[in-house]
Structures are given as C-alpha cells and as structure tokens.
Amino acid sequence: xxxxxxxxxxxxxxxxxxxxxxxxxxxxxxxxxxxxxxxxxxxxxxxxxxxxxxxxxxxxxxxxxxxxxxxxxxxxxxxxxxxxxxxxxxxxxxxxxxxxxxxxxxxxxxxxxxxxxxxxxxxxxxxxxxxxxxxxxxxxxxxxxxxxxxxxxxxxxxxxxxxxxx
Amino acid sequence: xxxxxxxxxxxxxxxxxxxxxxxxxxxxxxxxxxxxxxxxxxxxxxxxxxxxxxxxxxxxxxxxxxxxxxxxxxxxxxxxxxxxxxxxxxx
Numbered sequence: 001x002x003x004x005x006x007x008x009x010x011x012x013x014x015x016x017x018x019x020x021x022x023x024x025x026x027x028x029x030x031x032x033x034x035x036x037x038x039x040x041x042x043x044x045x046x047x048x049x050x051x052x053x054x055x056x057x058x059x060x061x062x063x064x065x066x067x068x069x070x071x072x073x074x075x076x077x078x079x080x081x082x083x084x085x086x087x088x089x090x091x092x093x094x095x096x097x098x099x100x101x102x103x104x105x106x107x108x109x110x111x112x113x114x115x116x117x118x119x120x121x122x123x124x125x126x127x128x129x130x131x132x133x134x135x136x137x138x139x140x141x142x143x144x145x146x147x148x149x150x151x152x153x154x155x156x157x158x159x160x161x162x163x164x165x166x
Numbered sequence: 167x168x169x170x171x172x173x174x175x176x177x178x179x180x181x182x183x184x185x186x187x188x189x190x191x192x193x194x195x196x197x198x199x200x201x202x203x204x205x206x207x208x209x210x211x212x213x214x215x216x217x218x219x220x221x222x223x224x225x226x227x228x229x230x231x232x233x234x235x236x237x238x239x240x241x242x243x244x245x246x247x248x249x250x251x252x253x254x255x256x257x
Binding site: 046048049106161 | 192193194195197198201238241242245246247248250251252253254
C-alpha cells in the first residue's frame with residue numbers, strides 16, 4: 001500500500017492489498033471497547049490524582065461525554081470514508097481521504113491501537129518490537145495489526161505535513 | 167495628637183500556577199505526540215520534539231504551566247488526542 005498527499009487537499013491510499021483492505025475495514029469495529037474495562041480506562045484516563053475530587057467528578061460529568069462523542073464522531077468519519085474503498089477482486093484497492101478527515105483518521109487509528117494494546121495487555125517491550133513474529137498466535141497477529149495501523153498513522157502524518165506531495 | 171494612618175493591607179492574590187503533564191505511553195507514536203503538541207500549544211516543531219523526547223526518555227514532561235482554567239482547557243484537548251495527561255499544582 002502506498003500513501004501520499006495529492007494536490008487537491010486529499011490523501012491517496014493506493015495498491016491496497018485485500019488483507020490490508022480487510023484490516024482497514026476492521027478499524028471502526030476495533031474501536032469499540034466492548035465493555036472491556038482496561039480499554040475504557042485507557043481511552044478515558046484520569047486527568048488528575050485522587051486529591052482533586054471535585055475536578056474528577058466534574059470531568060466525569062461534563063468532559064468524558066464530550067470525549068466519547070469526539071471519539072465516536074472520528075470513527076464515523078473513518079467509516080464513511082471506508083465505504084468508498086474500491087477493491088474489486090484481483091485488483092489492488094484505492095481510497096481517497098480528504099485532508100480535513102486526517103485528524104479523524106489519526107484519532108481513530110490511535111483508538112484502535114490503544115484498545116488492542118489494552119485488551120491484549122502488551123508490554124512496552126513487545127510494542128517496541130518490529131520484527132516478524134516467531135509464531136502466529138492470535139496475540140502475534142494482533143501485534144502485527146497494531147504495527148500496521150501505526151505505519152498508516154506515520155504515513156498520514158507525513159502526508160498531512162506535506163511530505164511526498166504529488 | 168498625631169493621627170495614625172493605617173495603610174490598607176494590599177493582598178496580592180497570586181494565582182497558583184498549574185502544570186499540564188504528559189506521561190509516556192508505549193502506544194502513541196513519537197511523530198503523533200510531536201504533532202499534537204504543535205497543534206494544541208502552537209509550539210514549533212523543535213520545541214514540540216523536545217517535549218516529546220522528554221516524555222519518551224524521562225517518562226513525563228511538563229508541557230505547559232499557568233492558570234488553572236487554561237490548564238484544564240489544554241488537558242481536555244490532550245485527552246481528545248488520547249495522550250496520557252494530568253493536571254498538577256506547580257511547585
């Protein structure tokens with residue numbers, strides 16, 4: 001898959017292989033913590049220590065719902081964009097993402113990675129390894145998925161910064 | 167009799183400064199954290215990278231210090247970008 005910035009304020013993802021298309025389409029659903037308390041705790045981390053009781057209470061009441069709405073809205077934007085992913089059988093796919101959706105993509109990919117890392121309880125060491133796995137357990141494949149999303153994030157950041165402009 | 171003039175005591179209520187602290191997180195990418203600091207605080211790429219590297223190597227970085235209300239605003243922005251950020255009283 002290639003990711004580059006186009007002149008018309010958009011980001012183009014080309015040569016998307018079927019497996020990559022499948023992983024991309026999974027992003028919005030991966031972002032659902034599904035009641036997993038570790039994932040919830042990471043998405044909505046505490047903004048202060050317990051001595052700030054009133055602040056924490058206000059945060060839970062007013063800020064947390066706004067954050068939830070923000071994360072959901074970003075996911076919906078990505079979901080809408082992904083509906084336009086063209087990948088006919090036997091042909092690599094292509095997707096155009098408006099630059100205005102770049103933040104939503106970065107946010108959603110981050111949600112996906114954070115949730116997967118929390119659910120599977122990956123250590124710092126495991127997350128810093130970028131070598132092919134020794135086995136292909138579910139855990140190893142999830143780590144590959146996290147790293148795949150990280151690579152897309154990196155390329156989108158480059159594209160948004162205007163690098164590799166076509 | 168001389169009149170005693172009592173000067174009114176002027177109390178300068180200095181507002182306690184608050185720190186916005188960002189903590190290390192193995193998932194958030196270095197380039198992403200740098201970009202977020204640039205967007206939220208308007209920092210130059212160099213300053214944003216300095217804070218990002220401090221987070222990465224020291225585990226935390228005080229990314230902003232100032233009035234409580236503004237600190238809370240920045241904190242909310244950072245949480246919107248899914249960074250691990252907290253508010254603490256400046257020493």
